[in-house]
Amino acid sequence: MNPELGQVALILALLLSGLQCLLPIxxxxxxxxxxxxxxxxxxxGQFVFVALAFGILAWSFWTNDFSVAYVAQNSNxxxxxxxxxxxxxxxxxxxxxxxxxxxxxxxxxMVALGGKLPKAFFSRVIGVLxxxxxxxxxxxxxxxxxxxRLFPVPPNGADLNPVLQDPGLVFHPPMLYxxxxxxxxxxxxxxxxxLGGELKxxxxxxxxxxxxxxxxxxxxxxxxxxxxAYYELGWGGWWFWDPVENASFMPWLIGAALxxxxxxxxxxxxxxxxxxxxxIFGFAFSLLGTFLVRSGLLTSVHAFAFAPARGVxxxxxxxVVVGGSLLLYALRAPxxxxxxxxxxxxxxxxxxxxxxxxxxxxxxxxxxTLYPLVGEAxxxxxxxxxxxxxxxxFLLLMTPLVLALPFGPLSRWGKADLRVWRNALIRIVALAIxxxxxxxxxxxxxxxxxxxxxxxxxxxxxxxxxxIKRWREAPRGKRYPFEMLGMxxxxxxxxxxxxxxxxxxxxxVEQDVSMKPGSSVEVGAYDFHxxxxxxxxxPNYRAQQGTVxxxxxxxxxxxxxxxxxxxxxxxxxxxxxxxxxxxxDLYVSLGDSIGNGAWSLRVYDKPFVRWxxxxxxxxxxxxxxxxxxxxxxxRRAVEPETVRATPEPLVPPKLAEGEA
Amino acid sequence: xxxxxxxxxxxxxxxxxxxALVAFFVVGLVWNQTHDARxxxxxxxxxxxxxxxxxxxxxxxxxxSKVDLLGKPYLINVFASWCFACGDxxxxxxxxxxxxxxxxxxxxxxxxxxxxxxxxxxHGNPYHExxxxxxxxxxxxxxxxxxxxxxxxDARGIIRYKHIGPLTPEVIATELEPRIRELEDQGT
Numbered sequence: 001m002n003p004e005l006g007q008v009a010l011i012l013a014l015l016l017s018g019l020q021c022l023l024p025i026x027x028x029x030x031x032x033x034x035x036x037x038x039x040x041x042x043x044x045g046q047f048v049f050v051a052l053a054f055g056i057l058a059w060s061f062w063t064n065d066f067s068v069a070y071v072a073q074n075s076n077x078x079x080x081x082x083x084x085x086x087x088x089x090x091x092x093x094x095x096x097x098x099x100x101x102x103x104x105x106x107x108x109x110m111v112a113l114g115g116k117l118p119k120a121f122f123s124r125v126i127g128v129l130x131x132x133x134x135x136x137x138x139x140x141x142x143x144x145x146x147x148x149r150l151f152p153v154p155p156n157g158a159d160l161n162p163v164l165q166d167p168g169l170v171f172h173p174p175m176l177y178x179x180x181x182x183x184x185x186x187x188x189x190x191x192x193x194x195l196g197g198e199l200k201x202x203x204x205x206x207x208x209x210x211x212x213x214x215x216x217x218x219x220x221x222x223x224x225x226x227x228x229a230y231y232e233l234g235w236g237g238w239w240f241w242d243p244v245e246n247a248s249f250m251p252w253l254i255g256a257a258l259x260x261x262x263x264x265x266x267x268x269x270x271x272x273x274x275x276x277x278x279x280i281f282g283f284a285f286s287l288l289g290t291f292l293v294r295s296g297l298l299t300s301v302h303a304f305a306f307a308p309a310r311g312v313x314x315x316x317x318x319x320v321v322v323g324g325s326l327l328l329y330a331l332r333a334p335x336x337x338x339x340x341x342x343x344x345x346x347x348x349x350x351x352x353x354x355x356x357x358x359x360x361x362x363x364x365x366x367x368x369t370l371y372p373l374v375g376e377a378x379x380x381x382x383x384x385x386x387x388x389x390x391x392x393x394f395l396l397l398m399t400p401l402v403l404a405l406p407f408g409p410l411s412r413w414g415k416a417d418l419r420v421w422r423n424a425l426i427r428i429v430a431l432a433i434x435x436x437x438x439x440x441x442x443x444x445x446x447x448x449x450x451x452x453x454x455x456x457x458x459x460x461x462x463x464x465x466x467x468i469k470r471w472r473e474a475p476r477g478k479r480y481p482f483e484m485l486g487m488x489x490x491x492x493x494x495x496x497x498x499x500x501x502x503x504x505x506x507x508x509v510e511q512d513v514s515m516k517p518g519s520s521v522e523v524g525a526y527d528f529h530x531x532x533x534x535x536x537x538x539p540n541y542r543a544q545q546g547t548v549x550x551x552x553x554x555x556x557x558x559x560x561x562x563x564x565x566x567x568x569x570x571x572x573x574x575x576x577x578x579x580x581x582x583x584x585d586l587y588v589s590l591g592d593s594i595g596n597g598a599w600s601l602r603v604y605d606k607p608f609v610r611w612x613x614x615x616x617x618x619x620x621x622x623x624x625x626x627x628x629x630x631x632x633x634x635r636r637a638v639e640p641e642t643v644r645a646t647p648e649p650l651v652p653p654k655l656a657e658g659e660a
Numbered sequence: 661x662x663x664x665x666x667x668x669x670x671x672x673x674x675x676x677x678x679x680a681l682v683a684f685f686v687v688g689l690v691w692n693q694t695h696d697a698r699x700x701x702x703x704x705x706x707x708x709x710x711x712x713x714x715x716x717x718x719x720x721x722x723x724x725s726k727v728d729l730l731g732k733p734y735l736i737n738v739f740a741s742w743c744f745a746c747g748d749x750x751x752x753x754x755x756x757x758x759x760x761x762x763x764x765x766x767x768x769x770x771x772x773x774x775x776x777x778x779x780x781x782x783h784g785n786p787y788h789e790x791x792x793x794x795x796x797x798x799x800x801x802x803x804x805x806x807x808x809x810x811x812x813x814d815a816r817g818i819i820r821y822k823h824i825g826p827l828t829p830e831v832i833a834t835e836l837e838p839r840i841r842e843l844e845d846q847g848t
Contacts, residue, residue, distance in 0.1 A: 273671075323678055323682065386744075512777055591778075
């Protein structure tokens, strides 16, 4: 198929997105039913053309059409078919196209499921999504066209970056983008409510399921990325605080805060302004993540000089979207006085503590991530601050959150019930101490091991006590509504994550050793026996493959084959071999040949490392479970439950659209 | 009953903060492209390097101190396995290690020793010697505030030049090499 068709499809999608932004919003403003009625068809039309462009790019990869520059840079004749497919989003231009496609999927889902929303509100939401799409499509077409041709056509492509040739990367970006883009829905709800001058906060209830789903996907994306770094980079670490990870972590933190803020606004009508701001910032961080990671701007402003159009566009687009939203917020946000007051030891207080800690943590990560960029902008040199900065600060900020976490669900809305508090506190402290003692008896000695066990049990005990409380107090059949179940799953996931993160850190045994064939090394309770290295051939690489037999007390546990691959383009990539287990991973990665048949090897015994990702998966399930709650089933809105602030919007429509 | 008329001024705070940030970046970028001032004032330039005593990365029981290095000029390059700019700088160091003509000492900053060893094993080791400052205490004396940074220290132990951020071939050619040659001329 012809790549130029893809380009034409993108341009048509751009035109449709412009209309999708203008017509429904004007319709909502004028109260014109025909104009509002254009929203669904415009959204679907845009989806069709973006999907067509995506399909054409995928087809170019499939058929090895190296006349397309993007394909030539990111594919190769000998690349296996599944990496050809994931190569579509393996670099900047294609990943933007994937982003667009996912935005369209969310919009179409909105069209399919949002039919019962008030018409004017629904039209504004679709219009705002149209504006977001318009910016992205314009950016792609003007600066990052994936369909550019290459002359003369090279006989073979340069190959996909070997680091990206991994099953984890087939899934990681789509999941991450599902999360990033999902926040555009919460954002568009917030902006639509500001545009319409909604006085009530009903829109928050409509937005909640979308936020939860987006956050669930983002969690999954981050988990996949972390697991990928663990086995592909050959380091055995699972989180490096690198700019790319941080870019996905910032919207996650804001998303977690937003989920709780929305719950307060929905149920208690409090924190309205805060919920609006978080909706805006959640999406702003998603944009920042998408743009900066793949365009290389995050690590160096030299990329600005290299591709000035991209840099300027990004700055302007971010300034328009975020600045415009904040201006709209300043002009139209409902009065903050709304919401019922609450006592110090109430559920609201606990959730506000969590919210504060999450947002401050996000600001901390932002500062550390942009530090090299700021340093360069001020011309004092580009330097990284790295884990010595992030690690301790993050731990510090999360401590109050973890301490408060069990008491959120256990305390009451609005009122302080000190008796409940005292009972809960006594039990949780007792359980955490008991767990610490049991851990000590079982052999945990270091401070971090004991800390990990008590902190994890602290959180889990809170969830367990809450479950018992509901069982006793709530009538049958209403004990665990899905919303509550999701909360319990996610909170329990945090406990599992804490156990994994801290225990892995304190109990891991790692050794860098040089081994000759036939020699052995003992790591923890395990014996690693090295049987030498042999050459093997993969689909598009040659590999040196080691054989390591692991035994425990003479009993065979597993035979591992770590590889060191040399790809067609000459890049070298380590492929660690891992025996995964619930309670421990055994990990071998092959270093360099040091002569006489000896090799340097990295061997690990990593207990509880899977719990880190297990906790993440539980959090994701929590986010998805909440959506099933009856609370979120839309009743047909007879026309707005919401009241207009004034008969006419205060902002002229042109300005309002520009800001959306 | 106009809601908006009573809007508190606090509403504008997020917008103002954001606008300040954007302005800061724009000014920074424009300034950076129009001014080529690579001058970094450092209070330690032309002052004696702090007296340090740090373990070798490969043999933690062996120490290197300032006194051991006196007598000839040398370079200290602050790096860490967690530092991303160091990854960019690394190939440059690999290419230039033998062209400097003076020893290149790696200064592993706030890093777990096994991570640093694995990092050097993975990417190659450009250093003639690597010393490890796990706590970062000595780095405070040097005035290090991040990685990478590079110090040129002369035979008498005086800091003659400091570069913040990754070394690039241009920086080496225009800033570092002339100063090294200068020191060598003085030495003969």
